[in-house]
Amino acid sequence: MPQFTKRYRLVVLLGLASILALVLVGRWLNATKRGGQGPAEPFRIAGNLYYVGATDAAAFLITGPEGHIVLDGGYPSTAPMIIASIAKLGFSIKDVRVLLNSEPHPDHAGGLGVLQQASGAELWASEASAYTLASGGDDPDGILPLRALARIGVVGYPAMRVDHRFKDGDTIRLGPLALTAHITGGHTRGCTSWSFHVRDGDLVLNVVSACDLGRLATSQYPEQEADLERSFRVLRGLPVDIWVTCHARWWGRYRKFLASAAAKDAVEPFIDPQGYHAYIDAAEAELRSGRLH
Numbered sequence: 001m002p003q004f005t006k007r008y009r010l011v012v013l014l015g016l017a018s019i020l021a022l023v024l025v026g027r028w029l030n031a032t033k034r035g036g037q038g039p040a041e042p043f044r045i046a047g048n049l050y051y052v053g054a055t056d057a058a059a060f061l062i063t064g065p066e067g068h069i070v071l072d073g074g075y076p077s078t079a080p081m082i083i084a085s086i087a088k089l090g091f092s093i094k095d096v097r098v099l100l101n102s103e104p105h106p107d108h109a110g111g112l113g114v115l116q117q118a119s120g121a122e123l124w125a126s127e128a129s130a131y132t133l134a135s136g137g138d139d140p141d142g143i144l145p146l147r148a149l150a151r152i153g154v155v156g157y158p159a160m161r162v163d164h165r166f167k168d169g170d171t172i173r174l175g176p177l178a179l180t181a182h183i184t185g186g187h188t189r190g191c192t193s194w195s196f197h198v199r200d201g202d203l204v205l206n207v208v209s210a211c212d213l214g215r216l217a218t219s220q221y222p223e224q225e226a227d228l229e230r231s232f233r234v235l236r237g238l239p240v241d242i243w244v245t246c247h248a249r250w251w252g253r254y255r256k257f258l259a260s261a262a263a264k265d266a267v268e269p270f271i272d273p274q275g276y277h278a279y280i281d282a283a284e285a286e287l288r289s290g291r292l293h
């Protein structure tokens with residue numbers, strides 16, 4: 001009996017220590033710019049596509065005559081910055097009618113509930129992301145300690161109302177705006193890439209928002225590798241002029257923003273099909289090497 005008690009105590013202590021470590025890391029990420037949510041200047045990428053996210057936790061505004069679309073919401077604490085950035089560009093959060101998400105981790109979905117409250121917009125989710133978004137961050141593929149922490153609200157985020165669910169290949173429309181969903185699973189099961197057109201002057205440009213393509217130690221599922229292989233194929237098959245991802249540093253937000261401000265043609269620095277294919281190639285090399293994200 002005393003042996004059992006000793007081991008039991010050790011397990012409880014270790015459990016508490018890992019919870020504390022996760023909480024502290026979360027706090028630290030939230031408190032520092034390492035979490036990618038330092039303030040960033042909002043700017044036009046091309047046509048009616050704008051950047052309204054933080055230094056690294058990305059968010060995009062796509063404007064239209066019948067209302068606007070926001071893609072991704074950063075952390076819960078990024079949402080007020082996103083709202084301020086939308087206002088700074090001369091638009092209003094109240095005119096945002098549709099909210100979209102790339103993947104339901106706290107750094108990209110955390111702020112969507114706050115944005116939904118502020119706008120009354122309808123949220124569209126992939127079938128595999130819907131539960132996580134609606135529960136405020138409980139990922140069924142997440143490791144157990146993380147799920148437990150999400151359920152008690154330590155690593156989660158404000159739950160949100162999922163108004164519509166979409167399938168692979170569905171197009172979400174708002175007036176003339178049309179974004180096509182590509183389920184590119186692997187990072188999470190329902191990870192969604194988006195393709196759409198942006199008109200800039202005489203040009204019609206192909207835009208792709210590619211989902212995260214890295215495997216995490218904290219979220220794994222049996223079909224993950226097969227999903228990633230398919231995601232590489234799908235993404236390579238999309239026509240692309242401008243590309244972005246949910247982590248702004250991966251597509252060179254700041255570099256392109258500076259180049260655009262100095263360029264004669266402000267859109268030209270964002271046209272980067274090579275960068276897009278390099279992103280997919282790097283993700284594929286990572287998968288082949290067996291490395292985790």
Ligand SMILES: [Zn+2]
Pocket residue numbers: 103105187212
């Ligand atoms: Zn993620």
